[in-house]
Amino acid sequence: MARIKLRVANLRKSYGTVRALRGVSFEVMEGEYVVVLGPIGSGRSTLLKCIAGIVEPDEGDVVIDGVSVLDLPPEERGVGYMPPGYALFPHMTVWDNVAYGLWIKGYSKSEIESRVREVLELVGLLHRARSYPHELSGGMRQRIALARALASGAQLLLLDEPLTALDAILAVEVRHEVRGLAKDLGLTVVHVTHNQEEAMAVADRIVVMRRGRVEQVGAPEEIYFNPRTLFVAKFVSDANLLAGRLVEISNGYGVVEVNGMGPIKVRCRGFREGSRVVVAVRPEAIKLGSGEIAGRVKSVSRLGAFTRIWVSAGDVVLRVDVPTVEALSIGEGDELLLSMPLDAPVFRYPRSGLGGALEQG
Amino acid sequence: MALLSRVEAIRLRGVYKRYPGVVALDGISLRVFEGEYVCVIGPSGSGKSTLLKCIAGIVEPDEGDVYLWGRRVNGVPIEERGVGLIFQEILLFPHMTIRGNVAYPPVVRGTPKAEELVREVLSTLNLELRARSMPDELSLGEQQKAAIARALASGTRLLLMDEPYGSMDARVATELRHEVRGLVKDLGLTVVHVTHNQEEAMAVADRIVVMRRGRVEQVGAPLELYLEPKTLFVARFIGGENNFLECRVLNEEGGVVEVDLGCGIVRALGSARAGRAVLVVRPERLKFSVNGALRGVVRVREFLGKFYKYVVELENGRHVVVKNPSRVAVGESVSLSFNFRDALVFKYPEEGLEEAVRYE
Numbered sequence: 101m102a103r104i105k106l107r108v109a110n111l112r113k114s115y116g117t118v119r120a121l122r123g124v125s126f127e128v129m130e131g132e133y134v135v136v137l138g139p140i141g142s143g144r145s146t147l148l149k150c151i152a153g154i155v156e157p158d159e160g161d162v163v164i165d166g167v168s169v170l171d172l173p174p175e176e177r178g179v180g181y182m183p184p185g186y187a188l189f190p191h192m193t194v195w196d197n198v199a200y201g202l203w204i205k206g207y208s209k210s211e212i213e214s215r216v217r218e219v220l221e222l223v224g225l226l227h228r229a230r231s232y233p234h235e236l237s238g239g240m241r242q243r244i245a246l247a248r249a250l251a252s253g254a255q256l257l258l259l260d261e262p263l264t265a266l267d268a269i270l271a272v273e274v275r276h277e278v279r280g281l282a283k284d285l286g287l288t289v290v291h292v293t294h295n296q297e298e299a300m301a302v303a304d305r306i307v308v309m310r311r312g313r314v315e316q317v318g319a320p321e322e323i324y325f326n327p328r329t330l331f332v333a334k335f336v337s338d339a340n341l342l343a344g345r346l347v348e349i350s351n352g353y354g355v356v357e358v359n360g361m362g363p364i365k366v367r368c369r370g371f372r373e374g375s376r377v378v379v380a381v382r383p384e385a386i387k388l389g390s391g392e393i394a395g396r397v398k399s400v401s402r403l404g405a406f407t408r409i410w411v412s413a414g415d416v417v418l419r420v421d422v423p424t425v426e427a428l429s430i431g432e433g434d435e436l437l438l439s440m441p442l443d444a445p446v447f448r449y450p451r452s453g454l455g456g457a458l459e460q461g
Numbered sequence: 462m463a464l465l466s467r468v469e470a471i472r473l474r475g476v477y478k479r480y481p482g483v484v485a486l487d488g489i490s491l492r493v494f495e496g497e498y499v500c501v502i503g504p505s506g507s508g509k510s511t512l513l514k515c516i517a518g519i520v521e522p523d524e525g526d527v528y529l530w531g532r533r534v535n536g537v538p539i540e541e542r543g544v545g546l547i548f549q550e551i552l553l554f555p556h557m558t559i560r561g562n563v564a565y566p567p568v569v570r571g572t573p574k575a576e577e578l579v580r581e582v583l584s585t586l587n588l589e590l591r592a593r594s595m596p597d598e599l600s601l602g603e604q605q606k607a608a609i610a611r612a613l614a615s616g617t618r619l620l621l622m623d624e625p626y627g628s629m630d631a632r633v634a635t636e637l638r639h640e641v642r643g644l645v646k647d648l649g650l651t652v653v654h655v656t657h658n659q660e661e662a663m664a665v666a667d668r669i670v671v672m673r674r675g676r677v678e679q680v681g682a683p684l685e686l687y688l689e690p691k692t693l694f695v696a697r698f699i700g701g702e703n704n705f706l707e708c709r710v711l712n713e714e715g716g717v718v719e720v721d722l723g724c725g726i727v728r729a730l731g732s733a734r735a736g737r738a739v740l741v742v743r744p745e746r747l748k749f750s751v752n753g754a755l756r757g758v759v760r761v762r763e764f765l766g767k768f769y770k771y772v773v774e775l776e777n778g779r780h781v782v783v784k785n786p787s788r789v790a791v792g793e794s795v796s797l798s799f800n801f802r803d804a805l806v807f808k809y810p811e812e813g814l815e816e817a818v819r820y821e
Contacts, residue, residue, distance in 0.1 A: 139630055140601075238505070269659075269820060272702065276761075294630045301763045301770070320764045335632065337766060384767045401639070401664040402683045404700040405745040405784060406767060408664070421767060423745060424687065424700075425803070 111160035138309035180249030333380035360415030376449035391439025476525035487675035500662035503672035545612030566615035731806030753798035
């Protein structure tokens with residue numbers, strides 16, 4: 101049975117009038133890879149800094165291995181913190197960059213020697229020990245920063261946007277390496293990002309944050325298919341949010357009269373006839389070719405494996421994603437039919453309005 | 462897509478630019494037509510920003526000619542080229558309101574009806590409500606929009622953008638890039654947009670210029686580059702991950718080749734008659750099937766939303782990436798198939814496969 105490695109309890113932190121964290125709680129199990137996902141300003145970096153000990157929370161607790169670490173300085177918390185952009189020292193060699201932290205902590209010369217060698221070997225860059233950061237590729241610099249975070253022997257790694265400095269293609273490879281390394285070493289990782297694909301690709305569990313609060317915690321598939329809030333639906337799967345009124349319910353299915361578009365059938369429970377609702381339809385769940393809804397292609401953009409198509413249906417513009425090979429002949433102005441999935445999540449219409457429910461800042 | 466004008470907005474002829482120890486541009490010739498949206502993509506150091514700077518007049522080429530609307534502009538200073546410039550770092554006057562920023566170029570130039578123009582630009586970009594705000598009160602996306610609004614208000618016909626969405630959240634960038642493309646199309650502007658993000662280029666470009674090591678690797682419409690990459694590098698750089706499998710050509714007939722992968726024999730499109738080759742097949746074209754030509758074991762599964770990404774170890778020890786919406790367990794034995802029209806065979810590159818697709 102895995103034990104709890106990290107517990108964050110009711111963390112609050114304000115900077116003047118800005119409330120960066122408004123009561124954040126979650127747990128991370130030993131050996132688990134957890135990704136904190138949220139837009140800029142959601143509090144994700146502040147959260148990581150509170151765990152690392154760089155920022156002191158106003159309230160709440162950070163517990164590592166069952167012990168509150170709030171009174172401990174960063175270097176005694178047993179964490180390896182990797183800031184965004186790596187912050188490697190440009191005038192120091194790879195070796196010195198990795199050794200620096202150990203030297204500051206007063207490790208003996210031979211201890212430093214053996215640890216630096218070990219972690220550089222681990223990230224496959226011992227042969228570049230004498231190079232300077234600018235002589236290395238982005239991927240290599242990332243691995244050096246990782247080596248530095250590992251050198252202290254920390255069992256808990258805190259990675260703040262570890263991949264943003266990399267080309268998109270490289271990032272895909274490196275994220276896989278980072279996860280693999282952490283799993284091989286049995287490390288616990290908290291990885292912060294704004295990129296939902298990156299989060300889903302590497303996380304055992306995802307913590308979705310918004311405006312200093314946790315919106316949802318769950319496995320990638322859970323978050324993606326069963327979003328608990330409109331924000332999660334939009335942020336994680338880029339769902340079309342269709343507002344309307346539930347006009348009819350029978351046998352667990354309902355008909356939603358979508359404003360400006362018309363009726364669609366959805367599976368729904370716990371709603372009364374006449375309720376105002378929002379249906380969250382993922383772009384790839386809409387099927388083109390047949391169905392009850394008539395639309396006209398407004399624009400098309402090919403993204404690689406998928407093609408994004410904007411379809412006007414009544415006054416609504418739907419975002420639809422279709423595998424590129426199935427969309428080769430679709431062009432602007434085409435008239436087509438489309439069908440909606442029955443299993444799209446249905447939400448109560450938010451009191452604050454749709455804009456309020458999605459606001460990030 | 463609407464027919465593009467045949468008026469040449471930009472023409473580069475044999476442009477070279479060398480820096481000590483580096484050839485940034487190694488003989489670039491390129492035409493961009495009026496009203497066209499062209500993206501220049503390539504890895505860092507491929508020369509794409511230098512190319513943009515040569516068009517803007519920030520950098521003078523060592524050799525070769527730059528023409529804007531038929532006029533040779535070598536030596537013409539940047540402010541006389543009439544181009545709008547947008548960079549990743551958003552350059553707004555911090556002490557001026559958004560309206561002030563946007564109004565600055567037409568007012569300074571004494572453009573007639575400056576007021577009207579500014580109002581129009583702000584309304585087209587949905588910035589009216591922000592007109593009285595200061596730049597630092599806006600999100601990064603809105604700030605960049607304001608910078609674009611200012612470039613548009615200057616009356617430019619040519620917009621040059623270098624990584625314009627580099628500093629914002631992916632989701633914000635995705636929406637903004639779409640909005641900006643719509644706007645420049647409505648206004649009939651010509652755009653050259655430099656990015657390292659191939660998805661961004663695919664999404665907004667009429668044509669894409671793929672650069673590598675100071676040279677143009679391929680120019681074409683997004684779909685053309687995706688379906689018919691001319692080089693292994695383009696196959697790697699465009700359209701996301703791709704599989705490159707070493708193989709040997711057994712025979713060729715009418716543009717279809719049969720190749721031996723060392724763990725199965727498959728057919729694909731290609732022209733090589735014999736010898737060492739590379740089979741390229743996209744992860745999203747590989748299907749799990751009952752009697753596929755390639756057998757292997759699933760080693761890794763990642764959930765990516767629209768599909769799962771798998772790494773499958775083939776019987777010859779090679780790994781292939783498969784992207785597929787169906788759920789298969791790690792450790793399961795699978796067999797894979799693909800339509801021969803969805804795979805390309807290239808002659809094995811002299812410099813080696815790794816070098817041929819290296820993007821740093």
